Amino acid sequence: MTTHPNLPIPPTIPILLLLLLLLLSSSHAGAQSSNNITAPPPSVPCGCISPPPAASPSSEPQPSDFPNLKQYLAYKIIQRFKKTITCDPKNITAAWSGLLPCSYLGFFCETPPGLTDTPTIASIDFNGFRLCAPTLSGFLDAFPDLALFHANSNNFSGGVPDLSSLPFLYELDLSNNNHSGAFPAAVLSLSQLVFIDLRFNRFAGTVPASAFTLAAAVVLFLNNNLFSLQLPADIGESPVSYLTLANNAFTGPIPRSIGNASDTLLEVLFLNNLLSGCLPYEVGLLKSAVLFDAGFNRITGPIPYSFGCLSSVEQLNLAGNLLYGTVPDVVCRLAKVGKLENLSLSENYFTWVGHSCWGLIQSGVLDVRRNCIFGLPEQKPAAECVWFFAHHKYFCPLQLHIPSCLPHWGRNLTEASAGNSVTVPKGAAPANYMSYSDRHQPVGN
Numbered sequence: 001m002t003t004h005p006n007l008p009i010p011p012t013i014p015i016l017l018l019l020l021l022l023l024l025s026s027s028h029a030g031a032q033s034s035n036n037i038t039a040p041p042p043s044v045p046c047g048c049i050s051p052p053p054a055a056s057p058s059s060e061p062q063p064s065d066f067p068n069l070k071q072y073l074a075y076k077i078i079q080r081f082k083k084t085i086t087c088d089p090k091n092i093t094a095a096w097s098g099l100l101p102c103s104y105l106g107f108f109c110e111t112p113p114g115l116t117d118t119p120t121i122a123s124i125d126f127n128g129f130r131l132c133a134p135t136l137s138g139f140l141d142a143f144p145d146l147a148l149f150h151a152n153s154n155n156f157s158g159g160v161p162d163l164s165s166l167p168f169l170y171e172l173d174l175s176n177n178n179h180s181g182a183f184p185a186a187v188l189s190l191s192q193l194v195f196i197d198l199r200f201n202r203f204a205g206t207v208p209a210s211a212f213t214l215a216a217a218v219v220l221f222l223n224n225n226l227f228s229l230q231l232p233a234d235i236g237e238s239p240v241s242y243l244t245l246a247n248n249a250f251t252g253p254i255p256r257s258i259g260n261a262s263d264t265l266l267e268v269l270f271l272n273n274l275l276s277g278c279l280p281y282e283v284g285l286l287k288s289a290v291l292f293d294a295g296f297n298r299i300t301g302p303i304p305y306s307f308g309c310l311s312s313v314e315q316l317n318l319a320g321n322l323l324y325g326t327v328p329d330v331v332c333r334l335a336k337v338g339k340l341e342n343l344s345l346s347e348n349y350f351t352w353v354g355h356s357c358w359g360l361i362q363s364g365v366l367d368v369r370r371n372c373i374f375g376l377p378e379q380k381p382a383a384e385c386v387w388f389f390a391h392h393k394y395f396c397p398l399q400l401h402i403p404s405c406l407p408h409w410g411r412n413l414t415e416a417s418a419g420n421s422v423t424v425p426k427g428a429a430p431a432n433y434m435s436y437s438d439r440h441q442p443v444g445n
Contacts, residue, residue: 065099070120071109074101074143081139087132087155112145112168123148127173130154137161152176152197160184171195175221183207183227188214197221199244204228212238223247223269231275236260236282246271246293253277254294259285267291271317275299278396279323284309284403295344296320301396307331309405310338317344319367322392325399327368329354330406335365346370349380349388 066072078101082093095105102109102119106129110122121143127150133139135158140149146166150173159181163169170192180202187196188208194216204226212220212235221244228249236257241264250273258265259282266288275297283292284306292313300322308330310316316331327345333356334340343366350371353361360366361376369378372385 061099067100067102068118068120070118070145071101074107074121075099077139077142078104078107081133084133084135084139085131086134087130089130092126092129092131110145110147120145122146122168124150126151126154128153131156134158135161141165147171149173160186162186162189164189166190167192169193170216173197174201175199177201179203183211187211191215193217195219198225200224202226209234212240212243215239218242220244223271231255233257239264241266243267244269245273247273249274251275254280254283254299256280256282258282262287265289268293270294270297272296277301278394278399279304279307279318281306281398281401281403283307284405286313287311289313290339291315293317294321296347298322300324300392300394302326302399303328303331304396304399305330305401305406306398306403308334309403310334310340311405312339314339314341316340316342318348319344320347322349322388324349324351324372324389324392326350327353327357327366329356332357332360332366335360341365343367349385349392351385 061072061075063069063072066075078096082096085093092105098104101107101121106124106126107121108123108125109119111117111119112122122145124140124143124146125148129151130153132155136151136156137158138161140146141161141163144165145168147168148171149169150171152173153176156174156177156179159179160174163172163186169190172187172190172193172195175197176199178201179198182205183203184198185208187193188210191214193214196211196214196217196219199221200223202225203222206229207222207227209232212232214220217238217240219242220238220240221242223244223246225248227245228251230252231245231250231254233255234257235255236259238261240261243265244267246269250270253276254270258268258280262285265286267290268286269291271293272295275294276299278301279294279299281304284304286292287309289310290312292310293315295317296319298321299318302325303318303323305328307316308328310331311334313334316334323345327350332343332354335343336356343360346367346369348371350368350373352373353366353368357366357368361368368376370380372380372382372388
């Protein structure tokens with residue numbers, strides 16, 4: 001057997017063995033450390049910032065946070081309405097926050113009838129807030145215990161919601177807003193309403209006759225709208241004390257039934273409509289009336305002597321009509337024996353005034369400018385007066401009837417109305433009545 005001599009080990013072998021040991025050692029350590037490494041976060045696209053984690057939503061107020069359930073429900077209604085407000089120049093709604101809706105600006109709480117220790121929204125007063133909202137639906141009709149709602153001088157629009165679910169509501173003021181549409185039928189279902197104010201809106205069409213006879217009504221303000229209809233024949237059955245229909249388009253005569261309201265009617269404003277016919281004798285029966293204004297209509301005929309019975313009247317305006325004849329002395333005497341402070345008869349066709357009227361002209365109580373009274377300045381042209389009397393004679397019943405409140409006047413009323421038996425007092429014409437035609441010398445000169 002052949003033996004080989006011992007060969008020398010190449011010098012590179014130890015180095016290779018050492019490198020192999022180091023490699024095995026590092027791979028084992030890497031395997032162990034890999035078990036402890038957390039996966040890197042997902043990559044974010046270049047140029048973007050990773051959003052922060054979403055915050056947990058704040059909890060909504062719960063019923064238990066409020067003094068009672070009614071106030072919680074009121075809070076929900078108010079916050080919903082607040083979102084519909086489109087203008088708030090006085091920053092009113094900034095105060096509508098927190099857990100005490102009874103302390104919100106414009107809201108007032110009381111305890112409803114039949115309950116104890118349960119105060120809730122009973123009155124809302126937005127007068128002068130100048131808030132804007134497209135509708136009051138879902139708000140005004142959502143407070144079952146509401147007694148008063150006043151919203152004068154805002155900019156609320158739309159119609160009036162159904163209010164039949166508000167059994168305690170007795171004052172409703174929607175005046176000076178931007179409401180439109182027909183007369184709000186919702187009002188007719190509220191027999192307990194005492195105060196109804198719809199002035200200065202854009203309501204149009206007819207007014208149901210039942211609106212004038214609501215059992216509890218004391219105030220009915222419908223002026224400055226677009227209503228157009230003939231006054232109902234039974235308007236005198238109305239229980240109201242303050243009736244304001246001015247600046248609309250009401251037509252027809254003033255119903256004679258108005259005399260039936262002699263004990264209740266205090267103020268009547270028919271100003272600036274399209275009323276026609278005669279002044280009814282029965283107006284003189286309104287013994288409690290303080291103000292009667294039928295100016296700027298198409299009413300014609302003489303002033304009935306019964307107007308001398310208006311012992312409480314302070315303001316009587318019949319200007320701007322087609323009235324003619326003599327201004328009754330008994331009416332002018334109301335300034336002495338009654339409470340008359342202002343008698344406006346300008347822009348008519350009166351031809352004479354009673355004896356007691358001259359002093360009222362001088363003092364400024366009686367205004368008879370732009371009539372057909374010979375001897376006074378600032379009257380209509382003679383041609384206009386002649387044309388009128390040729391075309392506008394109109395028979396009015398009871399015009400010369402002497403009412404029972406004037407027994408001491410008797411037949412002298414008719415004599416005074418003729419004019420030629422009355423002597424014009426010296427200096428009766430006021431100083432500013434100096435612009436009449438040269439051929440009509442002012443009385444007293």
